[in-house]
Protein backbone atom coordinates (compact mmCIF):
# COMPACT_ATOMS: atom_id res chain seq x y z
CA UNK A 1 0.00 0.00 0.00
CA UNK A 2 1.29 3.44 -0.81
CA UNK A 3 2.39 5.47 2.23
CA UNK A 4 -0.67 7.32 3.43
CA UNK A 5 -1.09 10.64 5.22
CA UNK A 6 -1.50 11.02 8.97
CA UNK A 7 -4.94 12.27 10.04
CA UNK A 8 -5.24 14.66 12.93
CA UNK A 9 -5.20 12.42 16.02
CA UNK A 10 -7.66 14.55 17.96
CA UNK A 11 -10.27 14.07 15.17
CA UNK A 12 -10.38 10.39 16.07
CA UNK A 13 -9.48 10.46 19.76
CA UNK A 14 -11.28 13.50 21.19
CA UNK A 15 -9.59 12.78 24.51
CA UNK A 16 -6.37 14.04 22.94
CA UNK A 17 -6.39 17.79 23.12
CA UNK A 18 -4.14 19.55 20.63
CA UNK A 19 -0.86 20.43 22.31
CA UNK A 20 2.14 22.28 21.03
CA UNK A 21 4.65 20.24 19.01
CA UNK A 22 7.31 20.39 21.73
CA UNK A 23 4.82 18.90 24.21
CA UNK A 24 3.93 16.18 21.67
CA UNK A 25 7.54 15.13 21.25
CA UNK A 26 8.16 15.17 25.00
CA UNK A 27 5.11 12.97 25.69
CA UNK A 28 5.87 10.60 22.78
CA UNK A 29 9.46 10.29 23.94
CA UNK A 30 9.06 9.70 27.65
CA UNK A 31 5.87 7.65 27.93
CA UNK A 32 6.76 4.91 25.43
CA UNK A 33 10.19 4.47 26.97
CA UNK A 34 9.04 4.09 30.59
CA UNK A 35 6.17 1.81 29.53
CA UNK A 36 8.70 -0.48 27.82
CA UNK A 37 10.99 -0.41 30.84
CA UNK A 38 8.19 -1.29 33.25
CA UNK A 39 7.04 -4.26 31.12
CA UNK A 40 10.62 -5.48 30.68
CA UNK A 41 11.28 -5.37 34.44
CA UNK A 42 7.97 -7.12 35.08
CA UNK A 43 8.86 -9.94 32.68
CA UNK A 44 12.32 -10.28 34.24
CA UNK A 45 10.89 -10.49 37.76
CA UNK A 46 8.41 -13.16 36.61
CA UNK A 47 11.16 -15.09 34.86
CA UNK A 48 14.10 -15.35 37.31
CA UNK A 49 16.13 -17.59 34.96
CA UNK A 50 16.00 -14.94 32.24
CA UNK A 51 16.93 -12.25 34.80
CA UNK A 52 19.93 -14.33 35.94
CA UNK A 53 21.08 -14.92 32.35
CA UNK A 54 20.87 -11.18 31.58
CA UNK A 55 22.77 -10.29 34.77
CA UNK A 56 25.44 -12.87 33.96
CA UNK A 57 25.89 -11.41 30.47
CA UNK A 58 26.32 -7.97 32.05
CA UNK A 59 28.75 -9.29 34.65
CA UNK A 60 30.89 -10.83 31.93
CA UNK A 61 30.81 -7.67 29.81
CA UNK A 62 30.81 -4.74 32.24
CA UNK A 63 32.97 -4.54 35.37
CA UNK A 64 30.66 -4.70 38.41
CA UNK A 65 31.80 -1.40 39.93
CA UNK A 66 31.48 0.38 36.58
CA UNK A 67 28.21 1.86 35.31
CA UNK A 68 26.86 0.49 32.04
CA UNK A 69 27.64 2.78 29.09
CA UNK A 70 26.01 3.22 25.70
CA UNK A 71 29.01 1.63 24.01
CA UNK A 72 28.39 -1.61 25.98
CA UNK A 73 24.98 -2.24 24.37
CA UNK A 74 26.34 -3.82 21.16
CA UNK A 75 28.10 -6.42 23.28
CA UNK A 76 24.89 -7.46 25.07
CA UNK A 77 22.93 -9.65 22.60
CA UNK A 78 20.82 -11.25 25.32
CA UNK A 79 19.77 -7.87 26.73
CA UNK A 80 18.86 -6.80 23.18
CA UNK A 81 16.79 -9.97 22.79
CA UNK A 82 14.92 -9.15 26.03
CA UNK A 83 14.04 -5.70 24.69
CA UNK A 84 12.81 -7.21 21.38
CA UNK A 85 10.67 -9.73 23.22
CA UNK A 86 9.24 -6.95 25.41
CA UNK A 87 8.31 -4.95 22.30
CA UNK A 88 6.67 -8.04 20.74
CA UNK A 89 4.43 -8.85 23.70
CA UNK A 90 3.91 -5.33 25.05
CA UNK A 91 4.20 -2.81 22.23
CA UNK A 92 3.79 0.67 23.82
CA UNK A 93 1.82 1.86 20.76
CA UNK A 94 -0.33 -1.23 20.00
CA UNK A 95 -2.10 0.31 16.98
CA UNK A 96 0.80 2.55 15.88
CA UNK A 97 -0.66 5.92 14.90
CA UNK A 98 -3.66 6.12 12.56
CA UNK A 99 -3.19 6.60 8.84
CA UNK A 100 -5.61 7.70 6.14
CA UNK A 101 -5.67 6.06 2.72
CA UNK A 102 -4.90 8.74 0.14
CA UNK A 103 -6.65 6.71 -2.56
CA UNK A 104 -8.51 3.42 -2.87
CA UNK A 105 -6.13 0.46 -2.65
CA UNK A 106 -6.45 -3.33 -2.58
CA UNK A 107 -4.44 -5.06 0.16
CA UNK A 108 -4.53 -8.89 0.25
CA UNK A 109 -7.83 -8.84 -1.69
CA UNK A 110 -9.44 -6.35 0.74
CA UNK A 111 -10.48 -3.00 -0.67
CA UNK A 112 -9.44 -0.05 1.46
CA UNK A 113 -11.55 2.91 0.31
CA UNK A 114 -10.08 6.34 -0.21
CA UNK A 115 -9.97 8.35 3.05
CA UNK A 116 -10.49 5.23 5.21
CA UNK A 117 -8.86 5.36 8.65
CA UNK A 118 -6.24 2.60 8.75
CA UNK A 119 -4.93 1.16 12.02
CA UNK A 120 -2.16 -1.47 12.14
CA UNK A 121 -2.69 -3.81 15.08
CA UNK A 122 0.87 -4.73 15.99
CA UNK A 123 -0.27 -6.15 19.33
CA UNK A 124 -2.18 -8.85 17.39
CA UNK A 125 0.78 -9.43 15.05
CA UNK A 126 2.97 -10.04 18.11
CA UNK A 127 0.55 -12.68 19.43
CA UNK A 128 -0.07 -14.44 16.11
CA UNK A 129 0.76 -18.19 16.29
CA UNK A 130 1.19 -18.25 12.49
CA UNK A 131 4.17 -15.94 12.93
CA UNK A 132 5.59 -16.76 16.34
CA UNK A 133 6.09 -20.18 18.00
CA UNK A 134 4.51 -20.25 21.49
CA UNK A 135 3.51 -16.59 21.17
CA UNK A 136 2.38 -16.13 24.77
CA UNK A 137 5.74 -17.27 26.13
CA UNK A 138 8.30 -14.60 27.05
CA UNK A 139 11.31 -16.16 25.36
CA UNK A 140 14.20 -13.85 24.38
CA UNK A 141 16.13 -16.87 23.07
CA UNK A 142 13.96 -16.84 19.95
CA UNK A 143 16.02 -13.89 18.62
CA UNK A 144 19.47 -15.37 19.24
CA UNK A 145 21.08 -16.22 15.93
CA UNK A 146 18.29 -14.42 14.07
CA UNK A 147 18.56 -11.11 12.18
CA UNK A 148 15.09 -9.96 13.13
CA UNK A 149 15.10 -6.36 14.32
CA UNK A 150 12.62 -3.56 15.10
CA UNK A 151 13.94 -0.85 12.79
CA UNK A 152 11.04 -1.13 10.36
CA UNK A 153 12.27 -3.82 7.94
CA UNK A 154 10.82 -6.92 9.61
CA UNK A 155 7.07 -6.40 9.53
CA UNK A 156 6.39 -8.98 12.23
CA UNK A 157 8.12 -6.66 14.75
CA UNK A 158 7.45 -2.97 14.16
CA UNK A 159 6.98 -1.31 17.59
CA UNK A 160 8.26 1.97 16.10
CA UNK A 161 6.18 1.69 12.92
CA UNK A 162 7.78 1.53 9.49
CA UNK A 163 8.25 3.59 6.35
CA UNK A 164 8.21 7.34 5.97
CA UNK A 165 6.44 8.01 9.30
CA UNK A 166 8.49 5.61 11.43
CA UNK A 167 9.14 6.98 14.95
CA UNK A 168 11.80 9.68 14.62
CA UNK A 169 12.85 9.00 18.22
CA UNK A 170 13.95 5.41 17.52
CA UNK A 171 17.72 5.97 17.83
CA UNK A 172 17.27 7.80 21.14
CA UNK A 173 14.72 5.27 22.45
CA UNK A 174 17.05 2.40 21.49
CA UNK A 175 19.82 3.86 23.64
CA UNK A 176 17.58 4.91 26.55
CA UNK A 177 15.66 1.63 26.93
CA UNK A 178 18.73 -0.62 26.72
CA UNK A 179 20.81 1.62 28.95
CA UNK A 180 18.14 2.05 31.64
CA UNK A 181 17.26 -1.65 31.74
CA UNK A 182 20.91 -2.72 31.80
CA UNK A 183 21.72 -0.21 34.55
CA UNK A 184 18.82 -1.35 36.75
CA UNK A 185 19.71 -5.02 36.63
CA UNK A 186 23.48 -4.53 36.66
CA UNK A 187 23.50 -2.33 39.76
CA UNK A 188 20.81 -4.17 41.73
CA UNK A 189 19.19 -7.50 42.30
CA UNK A 190 15.42 -7.28 42.42
CA UNK A 191 12.63 -9.00 44.30
CA UNK A 192 8.86 -8.77 44.49
CA UNK A 193 7.13 -7.35 47.54
CA UNK A 194 7.11 -9.49 50.69
CA UNK A 195 4.80 -12.49 50.38
CA UNK A 196 4.16 -12.01 46.66
CA UNK A 197 4.59 -15.03 44.37
CA UNK A 198 5.60 -14.92 40.70
CA UNK A 199 2.12 -15.94 39.64
CA UNK A 200 0.61 -13.06 41.65
CA UNK A 201 2.13 -10.42 39.36
CA UNK A 202 -0.73 -8.65 37.63
CA UNK A 203 -0.13 -8.70 33.85
CA UNK A 204 -3.36 -6.90 32.89
CA UNK A 205 -3.03 -4.28 30.22
CA UNK A 206 -4.70 -0.90 30.21
CA UNK A 207 -5.62 -0.68 26.55
CA UNK A 208 -5.58 2.71 24.87
CA UNK A 209 -3.38 4.62 22.45
CA UNK A 210 -0.56 3.38 24.63
CA UNK A 211 -0.44 -0.02 26.28
CA UNK A 212 0.40 0.52 29.93
CA UNK A 213 0.35 -1.94 32.80
CA UNK A 214 -3.04 -1.72 34.46
CA UNK A 215 -1.40 -1.99 37.87
CA UNK A 216 2.03 -0.41 38.35
CA UNK A 217 4.91 -2.79 39.09
CA UNK A 218 6.16 -2.71 42.67
CA UNK A 219 9.62 -4.18 42.99
CA UNK A 220 12.31 -3.96 45.65
CA UNK A 221 15.96 -3.32 44.73
CA UNK A 222 18.63 -5.16 46.71
CA UNK A 223 22.17 -3.87 46.57
CA UNK A 224 24.13 -6.68 44.91
Ligand code: HEM
Pocket residue numbers: 006024025028029030032033036092093096097098159160161162165166167168169170172173177
Ligand atom coordinates in the same frame (compact mmCIF):
# COMPACT_ATOMS: atom_id res chain seq x y z
C1 HEM B 1 10.22 2.81 23.36
C2 HEM B 1 10.15 3.99 22.84
C3 HEM B 1 9.27 4.42 21.69
C4 HEM B 1 8.36 3.71 20.96
C5 HEM B 1 7.98 2.24 21.08
C6 HEM B 1 7.80 4.63 19.98
C7 HEM B 1 6.85 4.26 19.05
C8 HEM B 1 6.32 5.14 18.12
C9 HEM B 1 5.35 4.76 17.12
C10 HEM B 1 4.77 3.37 16.92
C11 HEM B 1 5.07 5.86 16.40
C12 HEM B 1 4.11 5.92 15.20
C13 HEM B 1 4.83 5.39 13.96
C14 HEM B 1 3.88 4.97 12.87
O1 HEM B 1 2.68 5.21 12.95
O2 HEM B 1 4.37 4.38 11.89
C15 HEM B 1 5.84 6.96 16.95
C16 HEM B 1 5.78 8.26 16.50
C17 HEM B 1 6.49 9.28 17.05
N1 HEM B 1 7.47 9.19 18.02
FE1 HEM B 1 7.99 7.52 19.02
N2 HEM B 1 8.38 5.86 20.15
C18 HEM B 1 9.28 5.78 21.17
C19 HEM B 1 10.11 6.79 21.62
C20 HEM B 1 10.15 8.07 21.11
C21 HEM B 1 11.09 9.11 21.51
C22 HEM B 1 12.23 8.90 22.51
C23 HEM B 1 10.74 10.24 20.80
C24 HEM B 1 11.34 11.61 20.81
C25 HEM B 1 12.35 12.00 21.54
C26 HEM B 1 9.61 9.91 19.97
C27 HEM B 1 8.97 10.79 19.14
C28 HEM B 1 7.96 10.45 18.26
C29 HEM B 1 7.25 11.42 17.41
C30 HEM B 1 7.48 12.93 17.36
C31 HEM B 1 6.33 10.68 16.64
C32 HEM B 1 5.35 11.20 15.59
C33 HEM B 1 6.02 11.12 14.22
C34 HEM B 1 5.06 11.51 13.07
O3 HEM B 1 3.96 11.98 13.32
O4 HEM B 1 5.43 11.29 11.93
N3 HEM B 1 9.28 8.58 20.18
N4 HEM B 1 6.60 6.48 17.98
